[in-house]
Amino acid sequence: MVQDEASSSSVTSSPLQNFSNMPLHPAAASPTTPPWMLRELRSDERGLCLIHLLLNCAAAAAAGRLDAANAALDHIASLAAPDGDAMQRVAAAFAEALARRALRAWPGLCRALLLPRASPTPAEVAVARRHFLDLCPFLRLAAAAANQSILEAMESEKIVHVIDLGGADATQWLELLHLLAARPEGPPHLRLTSVYEHKEILSQTAMALTKEAERLDVPFQFNPVVSRLDALDVESLRVKTGEALAICSSIQLHCLLASDDDATAAAAAAVGETERRSPESGLSPSTSRADAFLGALWGLSPKVMVVTEQEASHNAVGLTERFVEALNYYAALFDCLEVGAARGSVERARVERWLLGEEIKNIVACDGAERRERHERLDRWTRRLEGAGFGRVPLSYYALLQARRVAQGLGCDGFKVHEEKGTFFLCWQDRALFSVSAWRGRRFD
Amino acid sequence: MAAASSAHFFSLGEAQMQQPQNGAGAPAPVVAAATPAPKKKRNQPGNPNPDAEVIALSPRTLMATNRFVCEVCNKGFQREQNLQLHRRGHNLPWKLKQKNPKETRRRVYLCPEPTCVHHDPSRALGDLTGIKKHFCRKHGEKKWKCDKCNKRYAVQSDWKAHSKTCGTREYRCDCGTLFSRRDSFITHRAFCDALAQESARMPPIGAGIYGSSSMAIGLSGMAASQLQSFQDQAHSSAATAISAGNAQFDHLMSSSGSPAFRATQPTSASSSPFYLGSADDGQAQPAGHTSLLHGKPAFHGLMQLPEQHQPAGNNGILNLGFFSGASGGGHDGRLLFPDQFNGNAAGNGRAGGGDHGNSSNTDSVSIFSGNMMGSGFSSLYNSPDQAVAPPQMSATALLQKAAQMGATTSSSGRGSVNSLLRGLGSGGALNGKPTGAGGFMAGDSSSRSTSQTAENESQFRDLMNTLAASGSGAGAVFGGGFPGVDDSKLSTRDFLGVGGGVVRSMNGAPGLPLRHGAAGLGMSTLEPEMK
Numbered sequence: 001m002v003q004d005e006a007s008s009s010s011v012t013s014s015p016l017q018n019f020s021n022m023p024l025h026p027a028a029a030s031p032t033t034p035p036w037m038l039r040e041l042r043s044d045e046r047g048l049c050l051i052h053l054l055l056n057c058a059a060a061a062a063a064g065r066l067d068a069a070n071a072a073l074d075h076i077a078s079l080a081a082p083d084g085d086a087m088q089r090v091a092a093a094f095a096e097a098l099a100r101r102a103l104r105a106w107p108g109l110c111r112a113l114l115l116p117r118a119s120p121t122p123a124e125v126a127v128a129r130r131h132f133l134d135l136c137p138f139l140r141l142a143a144a145a146a147n148q149s150i151l152e153a154m155e156s157e158k159i160v161h162v163i164d165l166g167g168a169d170a171t172q173w174l175e176l177l178h179l180l181a182a183r184p185e186g187p188p189h190l191r192l193t194s195v196y197e198h199k200e201i202l203s204q205t206a207m208a209l210t211k212e213a214e215r216l217d218v219p220f221q222f223n224p225v226v227s228r229l230d231a232l233d234v235e236s237l238r239v240k241t242g243e244a245l246a247i248c249s250s251i252q253l254h255c256l257l258a259s260d261d262d263a264t265a266a267a268a269a270a271v272g273e274t275e276r277r278s279p280e281s282g283l284s285p286s287t288s289r290a291d292a293f294l295g296a297l298w299g300l301s302p303k304v305m306v307v308t309e310q311e312a313s314h315n316a317v318g319l320t321e322r323f324v325e326a327l328n329y330y331a332a333l334f335d336c337l338e339v340g341a342a343r344g345s346v347e348r349a350r351v352e353r354w355l356l357g358e359e360i361k362n363i364v365a366c367d368g369a370e371r372r373e374r375h376e377r378l379d380r381w382t383r384r385l386e387g388a389g390f391g392r393v394p395l396s397y398y399a400l401l402q403a404r405r406v407a408q409g410l411g412c413d414g415f416k417v418h419e420e421k422g423t424f425f426l427c428w429q430d431r432a433l434f435s436v437s438a439w440r441g442r443r444f445d
Numbered sequence: 446m447a448a449a450s451s452a453h454f455f456s457l458g459e460a461q462m463q464q465p466q467n468g469a470g471a472p473a474p475v476v477a478a479a480t481p482a483p484k485k486k487r488n489q490p491g492n493p494n495p496d497a498e499v500i501a502l503s504p505r506t507l508m509a510t511n512r513f514v515c516e517v518c519n520k521g522f523q524r525e526q527n528l529q530l531h532r533r534g535h536n537l538p539w540k541l542k543q544k545n546p547k548e549t550r551r552r553v554y555l556c557p558e559p560t561c562v563h564h565d566p567s568r569a570l571g572d573l574t575g576i577k578k579h580f581c582r583k584h585g586e587k588k589w590k591c592d593k594c595n596k597r598y599a600v601q602s603d604w605k606a607h608s609k610t611c612g613t614r615e616y617r618c619d620c621g622t623l624f625s626r627r628d629s630f631i632t633h634r635a636f637c638d639a640l641a642q643e644s645a646r647m648p649p650i651g652a653g654i655y656g657s658s659s660m661a662i663g664l665s666g667m668a669a670s671q672l673q674s675f676q677d678q679a680h681s682s683a684a685t686a687i688s689a690g691n692a693q694f695d696h697l698m699s700s701s702g703s704p705a706f707r708a709t710q711p712t713s714a715s716s717s718p719f720y721l722g723s724a725d726d727g728q729a730q731p732a733g734h735t736s737l738l739h740g741k742p743a744f745h746g747l748m749q750l751p752e753q754h755q756p757a758g759n760n761g762i763l764n765l766g767f768f769s770g771a772s773g774g775g776h777d778g779r780l781l782f783p784d785q786f787n788g789n790a791a792g793n794g795r796a797g798g799g800d801h802g803n804s805s806n807t808d809s810v811s812i813f814s815g816n817m818m819g820s821g822f823s824s825l826y827n828s829p830d831q832a833v834a835p836p837q838m839s840a841t842a843l844l845q846k847a848a849q850m851g852a853t854t855s856s857s858g859r860g861s862v863n864s865l866l867r868g869l870g871s872g873g874a875l876n877g878k879p880t881g882a883g884g885f886m887a888g889d890s891s892s893r894s895t896s897q898t899a900e901n902e903s904q905f906r907d908l909m910n911t912l913a914a915s916g917s918g919a920g921a922v923f924g925g926g927f928p929g930v931d932d933s934k935l936s937t938r939d940f941l942g943v944g945g946g947v948v949r950s951m952n953g954a955p956g957l958p959l960r961h962g963a964a965g966l967g968m969s970t971l972e973p974e975m976k
Contacts, residue, residue, distance in 0.1 A: 047843035048850065086840040186631045217631060241497070241553050241571030242563055301567050331840035338839065429841065441567065 041079075047087035050079050054091055054327065057098050058364075062319040069102050082349070086338040090331050093357045094323075097364035101319075104365065120354040122198040128354035129169060131347040135340040136333070137410050138426045139308070141403045141417060142250060142436045143172035145424055146306040148399035149438045150246045151179050153304035157188050157244040163237055163302075164194040165249040166229055170208045172248075177209070177218055187218040193237050195225045202226060230256050230289065234296040247297060247305040251434075253381070254309060255372040256290040294388035301441040304393060307385070310375040311425060311435040314363045326363050329375075330356060332431045339412055378423060378435040390439040394422020499566045501555040507580050558584045578602075594626075 041049065057072035073095055080091035103110050120128070133139055154160045160180075164173070173192060180187045192209065196202050202224040213220030225236050229252055239245055297305065312329040316322045333356060341348035362373040382392070400419050403426075407415045418425040418432065425432040511521020513528040517535045522528040525542070532539040553569035554576040561583060562568050563576070570576045578600050587597035589604035593611045598604035616630035617623055620637050624630035838846070 044838045044843060044846070047838065047840070048847050051844060051847040052851075085837055087838075087843050090840050182635075184635070186628055186635075217627075242568045244568075328841070328844060331844050335839040335841050431841065 043085055043087075046079055047085075050076060050087055050091040051327075053079070054094055054098075055324075057095070058320055058323040061098055061101055062323075066102050066105060069098065073099055073102075082352070083344070086331070086334045089352060090327070090334045093330070093352065093360045094327060094364065096357065097361040100361055100365035119358060122201060124350070124354050125358075126169075126198075126201050128350045132351045132355055133169065133171060135348060135351060136336050137407060137415055138428075138434045139250065140171070141406055141415075141426050142308040142424075142434060143175065144406055145395055145399045145403050145436045146248050146250070146308065146438075147172060147176045147179055148402055149304055149306050149393075149395055150176065150248070151183075152396055152398075153246060153440075154188065154244055156185070159189045159191070159243055161191045161193065161239065161243050161245045163239075163245065163247045163300075164192060165247065166195050166197075166252040170205045172250075173205075173209050174212055177213055177216055177220070181216040181218050187216070189219040189221070191221045191223065193223040193225060195227055195229060195232060195237075197226070197228050199224070199226045229253075230258070230293075232293070234300065237300070239300045245300055245302040247300070247302045249306070250308045251310060253290070253294075253307060254315075254374045254376060256293055257315060257374040257376070258369050258372045259289065260369045290384060291388060294384060294390070298389040298441050303440060305390065305439045305441075306436065307381065307439065308434060308436045309378065309381060311377055311432045312375045313377050313380075314373060314375040319364070322363055326360060328431075329433070330360055332428050332433060336414065336428045336433075339414060378425075378437065381435075382437075385439055390441060392422065393438040393440050395419070395424055395436065395438050400424065497551040497553045497569075497571075499553050499555060499569055501557065502576075504557050504580065507557065507577055508585075556580055556584075 053072050053076045057069050057076065060066070060068035060072060076091055076095045080088045080095055082089055082092045084092075100110075150160075150162065162173075162176070177187075177190070180190060190213070194202060194205060206222045206224060209222055210220060223238065225232070227233070227236070310329070312325055314322055314326055314329070316325070334352065337348050337351060359373045362371055363375075366372075386392075400417065403417045403424060407417055414429050416427045416430070418427050422437070424436040426434040426436065511523060513522040513525050514520070515522070515528060515531055515535070517532075517537065520531065522531065529539045529541050551571075552573075553566075553571050554573060555566060555569050556563040556576060556579060558564060558580065563570055563579065570579060581599040582603065585599040587599045589598040589601055590596070591598070591604065591608050591611055593608070596607060596611075598607065615623055616627060618630065618634055618637055622633060622637075624633065
């Protein structure tokens with residue numbers, strides 16, 4: 001062990017020692033020039049430099065030292081590239097997010113640059129999500145597991161009502177149509193209610209699904225509900241009493257945790273008290289909306305509700321914690337994309353820019369009600385769901401086999417499905433990235 | 446309970462009011478006289494929807510059609526309102542009661558048949574007319590018969606609706622059989638022999654997830670380009686003794702992922718023979734299995750290429766048994782592919798045993814690939830020849846390395862970044878097994894570093910504690926699961942050339958090594974998280 005450390009420091013001490021001695025403040029003159037100006041760095045050295053720089057910048061931004069953050073960003077810009085290797089691309093995305101965060105101090109600049117309009121259009125987001133489905137199997141695996149649970153829960157039902165809380169992607173439901181059409185007792189009447197913000201995407205989905213249902217001869221009815229999830233009126237879902245209901249939520253529930261009280265929480269954290277006790281904001285004001293929504297869902301008494309969420313804790317109050325967590329998480333995702341797509345792949349660039357990049361920006365640069373990507377780990381969701389009245393239903397073994405088969409069929413052995421107490425964790429190289437769990441409304445006593 | 450009983454009276458009230466109006470033997474609508482007594486239950490409190498009152502009526506009450514009877518002429522009515530309007534005709538006092546929407550509670554009804562799904566309160570139906578029809582349809586006698594076909598109905602409206610459409614719509618199967626009913630048509634189609642040919646060519650269900658078969662075409666381009674690209678890599682790095690083994694699996698790692706995904710690169714002519722040649726090898730099954738198609742040909746190509754470049758010693762790893770496809774060969778724990786395509790090849794109906802075999806192979810391979818990453822590390826640390834470019838490290842690997850190095854270079858000052866790096870390391874480390882040793886290192890070195898006088902150390906220590914706590918807490922729950930799962934394999938992994946002893950102690954008590962860095966990592970917070 002000691003020997004390794006010694007050799008490691010001998011291998012990599014040169015660029016990083018310069019680094020550690022290098023002051024961040026531009027005013028302080030330093031005799032050492034940054035290592036990348038001395039020679040061309042190897043990719044791993046460059047990656048390590050980027051990590052150091054990012055952490056420095058995040059620490060500076062969190063502490064409000066914008067000059068230091070600016071210097072760090074400058075250095076990062078010379079090393080990172082949105083079309084480089086995985087670490088470079090991750091660094092570019094996080095650097096942009098940090099820059100936006102720093103710019104919040106000058107709202108005039110933000111508005112003049114029309115920064116909010118730089119976010120992608122709904123069509124671009126839909127395209128990016130499609131590419132993400134293609135390039136990374138996680139959501140496909142989750143969809144397969146969800147479809148399997150729905151199929152099993154609705155085994156002898158003649159009429160099935162499925163509520164889709166915002167996936168708005170037709171692939172999963174096309175699959176479900178196929179599964180239902182292949183049932184031995186014939187397909188049930190399927191009613192699909194899909195909740196999404198943007199009408200055009202919904203109508204495209206509607207057309208694709210209706211066409212396929214006709215082709216398969218499955219009685220099908222599509223009800224679009226154009227609404228944001230946090231403004232959803234449960235009545236508009238038109239659930240008939242007594243019908244067999246399944247709810248599917250694919251990485252949607254976390255936006256319900258967004259609330260405006262970050263300011264007060266941050267102020268309390270600055271004192272240092274709350275940060276030790278509850279590093280994540282699990283306090284009542286911010287989660288009451290989520291609890292109310294979950295309670296409303298429970299009131300619909302679904303037969304099964306499948307929840308897919310990111311398995312990461314990106315909801316801490318402090319920036320640095322979120323930053324470090326997010327860096328690890330998105331590095332894993334970018335690695336996965338790296339394996340999945342060629343270097344100059346347009347699709348991958350779109351995913352990274354319009355989907356993951358937006359998430360990163362939201363996590364790092366936004367606060368309060370704007371920060372909607374409030375990923376939390378499954379144990380916290382479990383507590384919330386159980387608090388709302390749901391009981392956990394283990395995902396079936398057959399669903400596990402299906403998911404594993406899909407994962408293996410992809411040929412890359414980085415993807416694993418880890419099952420624990422009936423919940424699936426979709427992993428990349430042993431890092432769990434998504435969790436899939438199934439729930440049912442508890443019956444009346 | 447008083448509230449419940451008042452509701453009891455409330456709904457009985459209607460029924461009881463007719464008792465005096467009945468007089469002569471109309472079917473007794475009073476629930477109390479019928480079997481069973483009604484159970485009116487409340488929903489659980491806290492339901493944001495208005496509480497729905499669950500009402501269970503007896504079959505007699507349910508089927509009673511004319512509950513409201515005029516006292517003068519004994520004419521029966523289904524609804525109270527209709528009776529009141531009728532009473533006007535007799536110059537009797539009448540009163541139209543309006544349902545107060547605020548007071549009226551939503552009611553749901555249970556089916557009295559105990560074997561029915563809707564007998565359960567959670568599946569209660571919302572409409573009285575609905576429950577009546579349901580009860581008739583499902584549990585009643587079918588008195589109405591269609592004259593064209595032989596279908597019988599219990600509810601008159603169903604019968605009428607059917608006779609309108611009977612004979613108007615016909616389904617014809619491809620085998621020539623005619624059906625008037627949709628359900629029998631669909632059932633027939635599922636078993637019809639004439640369609641067997643069609644369905645065999647359709648992709649199996651699982652493959653539907655992969656998208657259209659055009660992927661196969663994209664794959665050939667991908668496989669070809671990847672083959673070409675790692676051909677170059679193989680040349681450059683085959684020279685080094687240590688990294689040869691790593692590079693080989695790096696190629697497998699990097700290019701094994703790609704064939705499964707869509708490709709945008711055009712086919713390169715020089716590499717296409719790989720694909721074509723392997724495509725012929727791989728077609729042991731009908732071409733319908735597109736799910737196989739996109740994995741297998743690429744691997745054929747992959748297997749061919751490294752064989753050419755590797756010294757004989759490493760050859761055994763790329764098991765030639767792969768080419769036999771259907772054979773059970775290649776149970777080399779480190780080789781995933783043959784068995785997995787085996788399992789896929791036999792179709793989706795393959796028994797669970799086959800899948801078990803596959804999954805265990807997957808685990809062993811994934812660990813091995815994790816080992817690859819680790820040995821990638823070790824090649825960096827141990828290789829005396831520093832001029833060799835290590836295989837391109839993934840971002841996660843870089844983060845882990847940064848964490849360890851942040852711990853080791855703490856001696857050079859600037860405690861702030863190193864504290865963050867330690868947090869980074871422990872946050873990232875415990876999220877997965879491969880970094881367990883890294884966490885150990887972080888713990889060790891942090892205990893050394895805390896004795897130093899680094900500036901800003903205290904400010905960032907708090908930060909570090911929370912970092913470690915949040916990262917480690919999350920990871921520990923997860924990591925706690927994993928060592929148990931892959932217990933036997935742990936000893937084979939040796940990420941940093943550390944030796945089995947360290948790793949085993951990590952396995953035995955995942956929290957234990959980290960306690961050494963108690964001051965630095967705030968391990969006190971780890972305890973409650975590690976359930």
